[in-house]
Amino acid sequence: MVRYRVRGGNALRGTAFIQGAKNAVLPMIGAALLASKGRTVLRNVPIIEDVRRAVELAQAIGAYVELHEAERTLVIDASRLTSPVLPAEIARRFRGSVLFTPALLHRLGEAIVEGVGGCNLGSRNLDFHYLGYKRLGAIVDEGETVIHVKAAGLAGATLYLDTPSHTGTENLIMAAALAKGVTVIENAALEPEVLDVIDMLAKMGAKIRGGGTGFITVEGVEELHAVEHTVMPDRLDAGVFAMAAALTGGELSLVGTGLDLGVVRYKLEQMGVEFAKQGAVLHVRCDRQPLRPINIITDTYPGFATDLQSPMMTVACLADGVSYIHERIFDGRFALAGELNKMGADVEVEGSRAIVRGATPLSGAHVTAHDLRSGIALVLAGLAAKGETVIESGYLIDRGHAHLAERMRALGADITREISGR
Numbered sequence: 001m002v003r004y005r006v007r008g009g010n011a012l013r014g015t016a017f018i019q020g021a022k023n024a025v026l027p028m029i030g031a032a033l034l035a036s037k038g039r040t041v042l043r044n045v046p047i048i049e050d051v052r053r054a055v056e057l058a059q060a061i062g063a064y065v066e067l068h069e070a071e072r073t074l075v076i077d078a079s080r081l082t083s084p085v086l087p088a089e090i091a092r093r094f095r096g097s098v099l100f101t102p103a104l105l106h107r108l109g110e111a112i113v114e115g116v117g118g119c120n121l122g123s124r125n126l127d128f129h130y131l132g133y134k135r136l137g138a139i140v141d142e143g144e145t146v147i148h149v150k151a152a153g154l155a156g157a158t159l160y161l162d163t164p165s166h167t168g169t170e171n172l173i174m175a176a177a178l179a180k181g182v183t184v185i186e187n188a189a190l191e192p193e194v195l196d197v198i199d200m201l202a203k204m205g206a207k208i209r210g211g212g213t214g215f216i217t218v219e220g221v222e223e224l225h226a227v228e229h230t231v232m233p234d235r236l237d238a239g240v241f242a243m244a245a246a247l248t249g250g251e252l253s254l255v256g257t258g259l260d261l262g263v264v265r266y267k268l269e270q271m272g273v274e275f276a277k278q279g280a281v282l283h284v285r286c287d288r289q290p291l292r293p294i295n296i297i298t299d300t301y302p303g304f305a306t307d308l309q310s311p312m313m314t315v316a317c318l319a320d321g322v323s324y325i326h327e328r329i330f331d332g333r334f335a336l337a338g339e340l341n342k343m344g345a346d347v348e349v350e351g352s353r354a355i356v357r358g359a360t361p362l363s364g365a366h367v368t369a370h371d372l373r374s375g376i377a378l379v380l381a382g383l384a385a386k387g388e389t390v391i392e393s394g395y396l397i398d399r400g401h402a403h404l405a406e407r408m409r410a411l412g413a414d415i416t417r418e419i420s421g422r
């Protein structure tokens, strides 16, 4: 059991190094498996548990993978894939496992999905993925626990997503990239991570138009080749560090090329946080305590990212007045409220809406991370609380944030990562 122990009260100051994006690197590992010869090199890889699981899963289906942690580099050789089975014991531990299906379909003609994991956020359906594969010519046999997808050869078609699913868009682009003919994907996701994956696939030889417009056209090609690609910065990791500066009254320089926090920046500015861009470095500081309250409505890009809703709920607890949060993407993403209330917050949840009454002083407590982002939100609460906060299970935080304790300690935080029994 991994746990984080945080003693609050220190303002965070210094330079924060933002990791590569989890939600870009996972589909890129899936994309690398489409190349039938050569070695793919991914740089700026975040050293997170989800990447370790993705490496294990790629090895389980026969790929040769080297993860060079110190160099944050992955080398993947998928010339020989040997098994279509995505084994439950690995695949159920992370959501990104869903992104291995297109490569198995193209390379081995079938994928046997024994399970898909990821944060527990209420319903997380995969119907758009499977309907899309079917329209491209696959046969999908949905058993109670195992899903068997078979494809003797996919052919282009017009596909429509009811909502712009992030991994759904990535999977259907990858399935279409090696299908015969032209595929059109309507209502496709606009997230920057999806565009980074499209960039990588284009370097590999894929013919993809319309990324970022909601209408993507993919002209199938015969084969894709191995390339080198640098993973974009993680805007969720960057948002968390900006919020850490905000709620500790600190000052941070965020380093990571091309960082754009979009609506998260504007919302924090409304609360009293100051941002300044100096070339590639984004400065964040906050002298104003307490902060001003805020309204947030989560949405697909360019709306407020649902993955930053939980950390923002923590920030809202320290704002003077009533904040309002409307979660529109997931129907079970408010488990954090009960944990924050244990620390002295006043958060009331009604269906998909939460009311946060602040500013309430937070005090340290033993709290539970219900998923990755509620975990990091509790770390933020711990940084602002009086006394000691212990957060379990730290594994969920490690799924998406690399070397968190080391990076925060370097900025003055009092935080340790412990493993039971040591």
Ligand SMILES: CC(=O)N[C@H]1[C@@H](OP(=O)(O)OP(=O)(O)OC[C@H]2O[C@@H](n3ccc(=O)[nH]c3=O)[C@H](O)[C@@H]2O)O[C@H](CO)[C@@H](O)[C@@H]1O
Pocket (backbone or CB within 6 Å): 022, 023, 026, 095, 096, 123, 124, 125, 126, 127, 128, 129, 163, 164, 165, 166, 167, 168, 306, 307, 329, 330, 331
């Ligand atoms: C590995 C990865 O990239 N994870 C991200 C990805 O998850 P993920 O790709 O799983 O999220 P989706 O965009 O697919 O899901 C969003 C919503 O659409 C619904 N839906 C989705 C697919 C489908 O076939 N049917 C369906 O109904 C889901 O139940 C959910 O309510 O996008 C989420 C929303 O930005 C982020 O929180 C996750 O961090």
Ligand SMILES: C=C(OP(=O)(O)O)C(=O)O
Pocket (backbone or CB within 6 Å): 094, 095, 096, 117, 118, 119, 120, 121, 307, 372, 373, 400
């Ligand atoms: C929901 C998340 O991740 P995943 O889709 O990998 O479970 C997240 O990163 O907050």
